[in-house]
Amino acid sequence: MNFPQNLSAEPGDGQLPTRCPYTFRVMEDPAAQHSPFVNPKYQAEWPLPQGWQNSSTITFAMAGARSSGKSLYIAVVVKLLKRLVVENGGTFRYADETTRMIYEEKYEKPLFEQMGLLPPTPPVASSDAHQQRPLIFALTSRQFPGKRIFVVFRDVAGEDLKEEKFVERQAELDFFRYANRVIFLYDPMAVPEIARMLEGTVPSHDVGDDDPTAVLRNVLSVLGPVDRPRISLCLSKFDTMQFLSEVEHGAFYGGGDQVNWQRVMSNYGASFRRDSAPLDQPFDKGASTLLDLEIRSLLSCLGANELLNQLNIPLMGSHTYPFRCFAVSALGAPPEGDRVSRTGIAPFHCLDPVREVFAEYGLFDGAHIPADFPSAWGSAPQQPSQVPQQAAHPGQQHYPPEDGASPQQAPQRHPGQQPQQTNPNLSQPEPQQEQPAAGKKKKKWWFK
Numbered sequence: 001m002n003f004p005q006n007l008s009a010e011p012g013d014g015q016l017p018t019r020c021p022y023t024f025r026v027m028e029d030p031a032a033q034h035s036p037f038v039n040p041k042y043q044a045e046w047p048l049p050q051g052w053q054n055s056s057t058i059t060f061a062m063a064g065a066r067s068s069g070k071s072l073y074i075a076v077v078v079k080l081l082k083r084l085v086v087e088n089g090g091t092f093r094y095a096d097e098t099t100r101m102i103y104e105e106k107y108e109k110p111l112f113e114q115m116g117l118l119p120p121t122p123p124v125a126s127s128d129a130h131q132q133r134p135l136i137f138a139l140t141s142r143q144f145p146g147k148r149i150f151v152v153f154r155d156v157a158g159e160d161l162k163e164e165k166f167v168e169r170q171a172e173l174d175f176f177r178y179a180n181r182v183i184f185l186y187d188p189m190a191v192p193e194i195a196r197m198l199e200g201t202v203p204s205h206d207v208g209d210d211d212p213t214a215v216l217r218n219v220l221s222v223l224g225p226v227d228r229p230r231i232s233l234c235l236s237k238f239d240t241m242q243f244l245s246e247v248e249h250g251a252f253y254g255g256g257d258q259v260n261w262q263r264v265m266s267n268y269g270a271s272f273r274r275d276s277a278p279l280d281q282p283f284d285k286g287a288s289t290l291l292d293l294e295i296r297s298l299l300s301c302l303g304a305n306e307l308l309n310q311l312n313i314p315l316m317g318s319h320t321y322p323f324r325c326f327a328v329s330a331l332g333a334p335p336e337g338d339r340v341s342r343t344g345i346a347p348f349h350c351l352d353p354v355r356e357v358f359a360e361y362g363l364f365d366g367a368h369i370p371a372d373f374p375s376a377w378g379s380a381p382q383q384p385s386q387v388p389q390q391a392a393h394p395g396q397q398h399y400p401p402e403d404g405a406s407p408q409q410a411p412q413r414h415p416g417q418q419p420q421q422t423n424p425n426l427s428q429p430e431p432q433q434e435q436p437a438a439g440k441k442k443k444k445w446w447f448k
C-alpha cells in the first residue's frame with residue numbers, strides 16, 4: 001500500500017529542498033549562510049554545518065512512549081546507514097563536531113563499546129538534554145556525484161511525549177511538523193498479554209507505563225490541522241515477537257476470537273520472517289508493502305485498533321495521516337539485565353523506514369553504476385546543474401521571535417499537490433565556506 005497520492009507532504013514537491021537542521025523547516029533561500037529560523041543573536045552557536053548551502057536535507061524525527069526503543073534505534077540505524085551508503089559507493093561522515101561528540105558519547109560508546117543499554121533520554125527541560133541538538137550526517141552518493149545530502153535525526157524523550165501537562169512541552173516538538181518522516185515506535189512488550197506470554201522466555205526489560213495511543217495523539221496534536229508528515233509506524237523490539245513462535249500456547253490460547261500467537265508468528269511465508277533486501281540491492285518495495293499489511297494486522301491483534309483509528313480520523317483539519325507500518329528490532333535479541341545479549345547486536349529490518357525514503361528519491365538504491373561512471377583514474381563527470389525547486393514560504397520569521405511574539409504560523413501546504421515519483425533534482429555543490437564550530441554551551445532560549 002502506497003502513501004496516499006492526494007497529499008504532498010514534501011514542500012519541494014518530490015524534490016529535496018534545503019531545510020533548517022534545527023526546526024526542519026524549508027529554507028526559502030537555500031544559499032543562506034545561516035538558518036532564517038534561528039534568532040540572529042545566536043546564529044554563531046547554532047550554525048549551519050559546512051557545505052549546507054544548496055544541499056538536500058532529509059529529516060527524521062523519533063517518537064514513541066518511554067522505553068519504546070527510540071535511542072537504541074538511532075544508535076543502530078546510524079551504523080547501518082553508513083554501511084548502506086558505503087555499499088552503494090557513497091561517503092558518510094559526521095556533519096559537525098557536535099554530532100560526533102553526541103553520537104560517540106551518548107549512543108556509540110555505551111552500546112557498541114560497553115555493550116550496555118542507554119539511559120532514558122532526559123526531558124528537554126533538563127540541563128543534560130543532548131537531544132536538543134540534532135544528529136547530522138553528510139552523505140555523498142555515486143548516483144548523484146558531487147551533490148551534497150544531509151540526513152538529520154532528532155531523538156525525543158518519551159518523557160516529553162507523555163500525556164501529563166503535554167501542552168506545556170508541545171512547542172519544543174514543533175519540528176515534527178516539517179520532518180520527512182516521523183518514526184513512531186510501538187513496543188509490543190507494553191501489551192500486557194504479550195508480556196505475560198513471554199514471561200520466563202524473554203528476560204524482563206524496561207517497559208514504559210505510558211499508553212502509546214495517548215502518545216501518538218500528542219504527536220498528532222503537534223501536527224495541527226495542516227501539516228501531514230508521513231509517519232513510519234514501527235512495531236519495535238520485534239525480536240520479542242519472534243519468541244512467541246516458541247511459546248507453548250496451550251495455557252494462553254482459549255480458541256474463539258483469541259489470537260493463536262504461536263501460529264501467527266510461526267508462519268514461515270510471512271514477510272516479517274524474512275530479512276530486508278541486501279544493502280547493495282534496490283529497496284524491495286513489494287516486500288515492504290506486504291510487511292505494511294502484515295504489521296497493520298499484527299497491531300490490530302495486539303489491541304492497537306484505537307491507535308490505528310487515530311491515524312485514519314483527523315484530530316484536527318480534514319486530512320488523515322499518511323502512514324506505513326514497519327517491524328524493527330535494533331538489538332535483534334532481548335537484552336540480558338542491563339547489557340545486550342551475549343550473542344551480540346543483530347539488527348533486523350531497522351533500515352527499512354530510512355531506505356523507503358531514499359528509494360523515493362532514487363538514493364542509495366542498489367549499487368547502480370552509471371554508464372558514464374569514470375574509470376579508475378578519471379574524475380566523476382558532473383550532472384547538469386539543477387537547483388532544487390523551493391517551496392514558497394511566505395512570512396518567514398525567526399524562531400524564537402526576537403520580540404517574544406508567538407512563533408510564526410506554519411507555512412501553507414498544498415493538500416492537492418501530487419508528489420513527484422521521479423528522482424529529485426539534487427542541488428549542485430557550492431564552494432566550501434568556513435563555519436564557526438558548533439557551540440557546546442547550552443542555550444536556554446532555544447528550547448524553553
Ligand SMILES: Nc1nc2c(ncn2[C@@H]2O[C@H](COP(=O)(O)OP(=O)(O)OP(=O)(O)O)[C@@H](O)[C@H]2O)c(=O)[nH]1
Pocket residue numbers: 064065066067068069070071072073117118119120121122156157158159205206236237238239240328329330331332333334335
Ligand atoms: N528485546 C529488545 N529490547 C529492546 C530493543 N530496543 C530497546 N529495547 C529495550 O527497551 C529499553 C529502552 O530502550 P531505549 O532505546 O532507551 O528507549 P527510548 O524509547 O529511547 O526511551 P526514552 O529515552 O525513555 O524515551 C532498552 O533498555 C531495552 O531494554 C530491541 O531491539 N529488542
Ligand SMILES: [Mg+2]
Pocket residue numbers: 070071072119120121155156157158
Ligand atoms: Mg531515549
